[in-house]
Every structure is written in structure tokens, then in C-alpha cells.
Amino acid sequence: MRNEELAGLVVRARGLALFRGVLGTRPARDLLSLLGLLARERPDAGEVAGVVGGLWAGLAASRDPLLPDAWQAHFLGSILDDENPFSLGAETGELPPALLGQARRELPVLQGLFGLGTRSLLALVEERLPELGGLWEPLVYPGAGGDVSPRQEIARKLAAAPDWGGCAELLAGHFARQGAGTLGRYRAFRWREGGLVPVESPDPVRLEDLVAYEEERRPLIENTERLLAGLPSHHALLYGPPGTGKSSTVKALANAYAADGLRLVELPKEDLGRLPELMQTLRRRGARFIVFVDDLSFEEDEVSYKTLKALLEGSVAPPPQSVRLYATSNRRNLVRERFSDREEDDVHVHDTMQEKLSLAARFGLRVTFPPPDQKRYLEIVFGLARARGLAMPEEELRERALLWERWHPGRSGRTARQFVDGLEAGLKER
Known part of the structure; x- marks a missing residue:
């Protein structure tokens, strides 16, 4: 040159x-x-x-x-x-x-x-x-x-x-x-100090990695596809006991549709007061977003749930059609309710209870992830073992999985994964 x-x-x-x-x-x-x-x-x-x-x-x-x-x-x-x-x-x-x-x-x-x-x-x-x-x-x-x-x-x-x-x-x-x-x-972000912070190595979990709960995931998949297509879609609440795959489902959905322009934004529960600010930021962008709030619940003396209620439905400025909130919770009604709430010292006790319970109703899509029975628990164990190529007679695998479940905190998808993790490590040490 x-x-x-x-x-x-x-x-x-x-x-x-x-x-x-x-x-x-x-x-x-x-x-x-x-x-x-x-x-x-x-x-x-x-x-x-x-x-x-x-x-x-x-x-x-x-x-x-x-x-x-x-x-x-x-x-x-x-x-x-x-x-x-x-x-x-x-x-x-x-x-x-x-x-x-x-x-x-x-x-x-x-x-x-x-x-x-x-x-x-x-x-x-x-x-x-x-x-x-x-x-x-x-x-x-x-x-x-x-x-x-x-x-x-x-x-x-x-x-x-x-x-x-x-x-x-x-x-x-x-x-x-x-x-x-x-x-x-990037396909995943965290909302921090008024800005989107990229997650360089997000959880790579895929929908095909998740065993069982296919029927529970189907409406969430359909809802996400409607969001991407610009069709009417819902905010979603996933509730059920810990370890049933609620959070993994949301992250897997984000990974599955990242190539179609879907982006995941994680918002900590303690930052819910900044949700209107986040929505305003996302409103100016052309992508489709899932705002993910994990383990959402409120004590009876917390009032931040009112901000969330207003934003989901009832605010003068509704959330943009390109953004949907997906929340997981171990509590079906989100706000703790005590028997003392029913005491007659509140003149309008029924109104007070309904005001607390109405938050969950603001989510257009509510999906229950029930605790697995023994059949579903073993289905998860067998599926994970096959995916990892673990060679073990089915009856031995069944007996060891049931023994693990009895000696560990409850039957769940997480318990099944932890069992398979330990089994895989033990087999590779031989």
C-alpha cells in the first residue's frame, strides 16, 4: 500500500x-x-x-x-x-x-x-x-x-x-x-445502580436438560413465543416448593430464545422499588425482555408489593408490551397471611385480606410446580443419569435414589440432581 x-x-x-x-x-x-x-x-x-x-x-x-x-x-x-x-x-x-x-x-x-x-x-x-x-x-x-x-x-x-x-x-x-x-x-443482565450490567457467563441450562414438568413448562413456552411475536402475552408467576425447577425453567427459556432476540434481566427482590425505572429503560429499547424476580414473597409488614401491583396492572404508565415479568415464589399468594390478620380489630378485615391476596391475581399466567411424587422423582433421576451416560443397573439406581431421598431434605428435582451429582463423582473416582 x-x-x-x-x-x-x-x-x-x-x-x-x-x-x-x-x-x-x-x-x-x-x-x-x-x-x-x-x-x-x-x-x-x-x-x-x-x-x-x-x-x-x-x-x-x-x-x-x-x-x-x-x-x-x-x-x-x-x-x-x-x-x-x-x-x-x-x-x-x-x-x-x-x-x-x-x-x-x-x-x-x-x-x-x-x-x-x-x-x-x-x-x-x-x-x-x-x-x-x-x-x-x-x-x-x-x-x-x-x-x-x-x-x-x-x-x-x-x-x-x-x-x-x-x-x-x-x-x-x-x-x-x-x-x-x-x-x-450478551443474553442476560442484572439491573444494578440504574443500569444493565451484562452477565458474561450466564447459567447455560437448556430446556432439553430439564427432566419432567413438561406440562407445567408448556404454557410458559407458549407465552414467551407470543411475547417474541409481538402478540398479547402475560406476566407469569411460577410457584411451588423449592427445588422443583422454577428458576431453571425461566433461565432455560431465556437461553432457548436468545437467538430470537429475547433478553433476560434479573432484578433482586430488594430492588423492586426501582422497577419503574427499569421498565422505562427497557421501553426505549427494541429487544424483547423477561424481567426475572426470583424467590418473590413479602412479609405482612412490607409494603413494596404495592409498587409491583400498580406496575403490573393499574398504573397510569403500563409496562411496555416488549417486557414481561416472570417471578418465582415458594408462596402461592406472595404476601404472608396470618390468622391474626382475620381478627376483628380491623373494621374492614375482608378488604385488607383481599388487598394482600390480589397481588398474585395481577399475574395473567400462574403455573404451579408441585412437589414430585416418587414416580416423578425417579423419572428425574433416571433422565439425568441417562443424559450423563452413567452406567448402573436400573434397580440399583432406583434403590440408591430412594435411600438418598430419605436421608436428605425432601423429595424434589434438586434432590434428584444432587443425588446424580454425587453418583457421577463416585463412579469417576473408581
Whole structure:
């Protein structure tokens, strides 16, 4: 690449408007500095060496194996993760023609920078400054690949495209389906201090990993699919004894439909007062969300349940149609009720009781996960053992599972899993 070509690419990159944030990462800044140095008639070897060393270190620290080449993987990841008027407009379905046209103009500039792969850059450096030859190992990810996520799929399509100027609609479609910025990269979040914090390694549980309770899960699956389709859907309350798979069901649903644009946001019960703020944040985004509140219940002296009641149904500002609340509870009516509540010192005792019990009624879908009987408990044990490939005669497995259940706290799906965990560890120790 000639000096004037390098200088021209730097100038055009400086003129980016929509994708200006893509150049804000340390590796991108180092790359532009390197191109500027190499465009000189006599580049200084010390300056070039310092910038290349910083670029190499930055790429090694920001490992994102979307593609085999470290620079190309980092740069494409930055494009996909950048929240800008184009990506956010595509996500919400409000993309003016001017933004689409500007994206068509800027994407070829980004493609020019993308084309400078790690090997090409080092070859360019060695061509200009032979004394620096052999100083750096090309950074590549031989293992890049495996299961292809939507983010990896769009990265590969862009990498193979001959002209990015014609890929504006392709990129907009990705943002519309998967979300922009962190929504496109992560599938699970926690709500903390007024913001969405990504969960980098969420629980990988899948629906096919869950044994039994298929009938209980079916209405939740249907409700989630309606949410994704933009059809009327319900807030859902899952209640039953501990260990029956309520929380695992919600997390498995989020994993199953993540590729369809579903995102899970975990909200701790103690932060329920921030629920209106969270809903307002999600209202501005184009994705579909499940707000997950685990182990929801209230003591008789707590009043925060009134905020939840109002938001579910009755508030002036209802929750957005793209957001549904899925809560789990060990208590069917959510608010503790005592016999003392029925005493006659309250003039309107019936109204007081109904006011407490009406919270559960605000959930349009209520699903009971009953404690397993012996047949269902053994079904779970046998299913988990098969899934893990544990070889043991069925009668011996049955006897040991029943003995475990008698010596441990109650019969549940969790008890079954703990038994199989211990069994697997014991078999592998032999």
C-alpha cells in the first residue's frame, strides 16, 4: 500500500460520523497512529515499534474470537457493539433514510481498515522498516468457531462480503433482531445502580436438560413465543416448593430464545422499588425482555408489593408490551397471611385480606410446580443419569435414589440432581 493510500485511509477514517465510536478503542487508535507513521517518507523505527507493541498488547487483552485474525475480530466486534444513531435506530425500527444512506457511505471506509489484517500490518511494517522484521508473532485464533451465535454469523457474513457499502441493510437487520451494543453481545443482565450490567457467563441450562414438568413448562413456552411475536402475552408467576425447577425453567427459556432476540434481566427482590425505572429503560429499547424476580414473597409488614401491583396492572404508565415479568415464589399468594390478620380489630378485615391476596391475581399466567411424587422423582433421576451416560443397573439406581431421598431434605428435582451429582463423582473416582 502506497504512502498516499495510507494517508487517505486515515483521513477518511477521521471523517466517520455514525461509526465514530468504533475508533475509540485503544487498538483502533494505535492502528490509525501506525498508519500515519507508515505514511511518512521516512518513518521512525522507534516510534513505529512502540505503536506496534501497544497495538499487539491491546489486541491480546481484548480477545474476542469472532474471526481468526485478532485485529479483524476486534474491529468487527467494535462495530457490532457500538451504540450509535444507526444501530439504535435499526434496533427500534426507527431508522431514517439519511442514517441508512450515511451508513452506506461509511461502511466502505470501515472495510478498508478491516482489510488490514494482523499479517498484512506486520508485513507492511517489515516492508517499510526491515530492521523490525520478526519482532512480533501474528495474533490469530486457530480455535475461532464452534457454535455459531448470531453475532458470529453476522461477523462472518461481513468478512466475506466484497463490498460493505451494500451491507447497510444486512447490518440493520442484525440490530433489529438482536439489539445494539451490549444487547447484541450478551443474553442476560442484572439491573444494578440504574443500569444493565451484562452477565458474561450466564447459567447455560437448556430446556432439553430439564427432566419432567413438561406440562407445567408448556404454557410458559407458549407465552414467551407470543411475547417474541409481538402478540398479547402475560406476566407469569411460577410457584411451588423449592427445588422443583422454577428458576431453571425461566433461565432455560431465556437461553432457548436468545437467538430470537429475547433478553433476560434479573432484578433482586430488594430492588423492586426501582422497577419503574427499569421498565422505562427497557421501553426505549427494541429487544424483547423477561424481567426475572426470583424467590418473590413479602412479609405482612412490607409494603413494596404495592409498587409491583400498580406496575403490573393499574398504573397510569403500563409496562411496555416488549417486557414481561416472570417471578418465582415458594408462596402461592406472595404476601404472608396470618390468622391474626382475620381478627376483628380491623373494621374492614375482608378488604385488607383481599388487598394482600390480589397481588398474585395481577399475574395473567400462574403455573404451579408441585412437589414430585416418587414416580416423578425417579423419572428425574433416571433422565439425568441417562443424559450423563452413567452406567448402573436400573434397580440399583432406583434403590440408591430412594435411600438418598430419605436421608436428605425432601423429595424434589434438586434432590434428584444432587443425588446424580454425587453418583457421577463416585463412579469417576473408581
